Amino acid sequence: DTAVSQTPKYLVTQMGNDKSIKCEQNLGHDTMYWYKQDSKKFLKIMFSYNNKELIINETVPNRFSPKSPDKAHLNLHINSLELGDSAVYFCASSQVQISILGGLRTDTQYFGPGTRLTVL
């Protein structure tokens, strides 16, 4: 079973259009993320979201908005697409794990297969 899935795998669209990418995780995790990987392969976080808090990377244009209908889904909506939005977008999820070592916590992220967005 796929842990983190994304649809579509490929998305080709014209400048100015509005599009959405869907993400679903079946791991029962409480936090989900969106990352953007540009043509230089640099992977950069865009959002992290759980049922309490949305954290937005300040460099992300407000044309991008995450929508979470429920805990297992975090969709990415993009308005007025631009050429520079062309990239591979990865969804991820994680669950904080409590360590027995002094109560410190960490998490492991599970990534989806990515959506290659091409804006013409």
Add this chain to the structure above:
Amino acid sequence: DAKTTQPNSMESNEEEPVHLPCNHSTISGTDYIHWYRQLPSQGPEYVIHGLTSNVNNRMASLAIAEDRKSSTLILHRATLRDAAVYYCILRDVIAGNQFYFGTGTSLTVIP
């Protein structure tokens, strides 16, 4: 975000051990050291993580320096499938920082 420094690329012969270094001189006491890798045309995948002690799992071993300012990911027998970009990441959940992937090390495995 605490930053890491890795070599841009490394090569290894198939079936030989590979030691991938990472420097993190500004690591804080609550930073965990995580390693992820990204195979071609795939999303990143978790490899291993540790805090102070060396760690082993089915994929790799993680050796952490005593002062925690550096670490080494060890692949005991490189296979062609291990060719990927390997990222060393510091993660402090308490501080709420995000995963910062950096440029990673591109590992080439030579048959």
